[in-house]
Amino acid sequence: xLKPLRPADFATLIQLSHHGDLFTSLCGEANxxxxxxxxxxxxxxxxxxxxxxxxxxxxxxVHATFLRSQPLEPAPCYSVRQxxxxxxxxxxxxxxxxNGKIGFRADFCFQRPESGPRHTEPCPDVPQPENLAELHxxxxxxxxxxxxxxxxxxxxxxLYELKPVDDEDxxxxxxxxxxxxxxxxxxxxxxxxxRLHEAALLFISDAWINSPMLLPHVETRLGRDxxxxxxxxxxxxxxxxxxxxxLLFDLHSPSLQGATGLTLANIFDRAGQLVASVAQHALFRPxxxxx
Numbered sequence: 001x002l003k004p005l006r007p008a009d010f011a012t013l014i015q016l017s018h019h020g021d022l023f024t025s026l027c028g029e030a031n032x033x034x035x036x037x038x039x040x041x042x043x044x045x046x047x048x049x050x051x052x053x054x055x056x057x058x059x060x061x062v063h064a065t066f067l068r069s070q071p072l073e074p075a076p077c078y079s080v081r082q083x084x085x086x087x088x089x090x091x092x093x094x095x096x097x098x099n100g101k102i103g104f105r106a107d108f109c110f111q112r113p114e115s116g117p118r119h120t121e122p123c124p125d126v127p128q129p130e131n132l133a134e135l136h137x138x139x140x141x142x143x144x145x146x147x148x149x150x151x152x153x154x155x156x157x158x159l160y161e162l163k164p165v166d167d168e169d170x171x172x173x174x175x176x177x178x179x180x181x182x183x184x185x186x187x188x189x190x191x192x193x194x195r196l197h198e199a200a201l202l203f204i205s206d207a208w209i210n211s212p213m214l215l216p217h218v219e220t221r222l223g224r225d226x227x228x229x230x231x232x233x234x235x236x237x238x239x240x241x242x243x244x245x246x247l248l249f250d251l252h253s254p255s256l257q258g259a260t261g262l263t264l265a266n267i268f269d270r271a272g273q274l275v276a277s278v279a280q281h282a283l284f285r286p287x288x289x290x291x
Contacts, residue, residue: 006030009188010159010200010243013040014047016078023048025075029159036070038230039206041096041104043199048078049092049108050195057090057110059198062235064106068098069229076104088112120238123272129183129246132163142171150222160204161187163246171222173215178253180212186243200243201276205235205267210282212253213261217284227285231260234279241267241275259285 007013007027016023029040042064050059070076076096084091090110096103139146139154146154164170165181184207186200210228211221218226241247251265265278 007159010043010186010190010196010203013043013159013203014196014199016044016047018051021080023051023078023080025077028072028075030072032153033069033229034072036072036076037206038064038066038233039203041066041070041076042106042206042233043203044076045078045094045096045104045106046108046199046202047195048080049094049106050110051080052082053090053092053110054112055195057112058194058240059202059237060089060109060111061237062106062108062202062233064104064233066104066230066232068101068103070096070098070103083107088114120274121266123248123268123274124181124250126165126181126248129163132165132183133167134161134163138164138167138171141167145172146222150220153222157187158207159187159200160184160207162208169215170211172220173218176216178212178216180215180249180251182208182249183246184249185246190244194240197241197243198237201237201241201247201267202235204243204247205249205265205276205278206230206233206280209249209251209265209278209280210253210261210263212251213256213263213282213284217256217286225287227287228282230280230282232281235276236278237276239269239273239275242269246270247275256284259283 005027015026025044029037031037078094081093083093092108095105135154139151163183168174184204190196248268249265253263255262261282261284263280267276269275
């Protein structure tokens with residue numbers, strides 16, 4: 001069978017065939033290993049989970065666990081189970097199976113809008129995206145330092161646009177800091193559908209997020225001398241996102257120990273409001289480590 005086509009936009013990505021409580025992917029977005037990208041699994045699982053949730057209930061949190069790699073073929077099939085349907089919250093569990101074993105599992109919480117007391121983390125002061133270069137521009141700027149394969153990777157069309165605040169750190173790990181910042185947004189226009197913007201943000205939140213965990217320990221972010229798959233990915237939404245607008249990702253990695261590391265991220269909009277927070281737990285194994 002033919003491999004599923006890459007999605008042209010986020011609206012295409014979340015289109016699923018539907019049979020009862022089972023939802024099947026119609027397109028595929030591969031990671032560097034040729035397996036289904038974790039952002040696709042979470043985004044399509046969100047679409048499946050939300051199919052019977054009242055539209056006014058916004059996505060509140062996502063807790064995803066990646067147990068086994070998922071090939072592009074057969075296409076992922078998502079089973080949905082309602083775990084809570086109350087006056088304020090709707091909760092859904094979603095999982096995929098491969099050869100009878102669970103490959104991916106996620107819990108989604110949706111909440112009816114409420115008012116109440118507020119506080120928030122302040123947004124850091126960084127250069128605005130208009131003054132920064134996109135990935136395909138960095139491929140040209142640093143072509144003398146990047147392999148042809150890495151240049152192609154940076155120039156590959158993605159569902160998102162991304163502009164690092166410090167491209168030297170982002171690509172070449174120059175400072176060895178455990179922090180990183182970049183702006184990102186959908187690369188295509190999106191209709192004014194809140195659920196679609198939630199899905200787009202969830203997808204984008206899985207791209208490049210483990211970089212602060214890697215930067216102190218690798219020579220280049222685009223190297224192939226390490227293995228760093230995601231183990232779990234959690235996101236909490238504080239405000240409705242607009243994924244067509246530039247969002248600032250402020251990331252740091254507090255720990256890498258025993259081959260697993262943690263990356264934390266705050267995501268701010270252009271007005272400086274905290275839109276979402278993310279925590280990702282990932283494996284890290286140098287492939288040339290003989291120990």
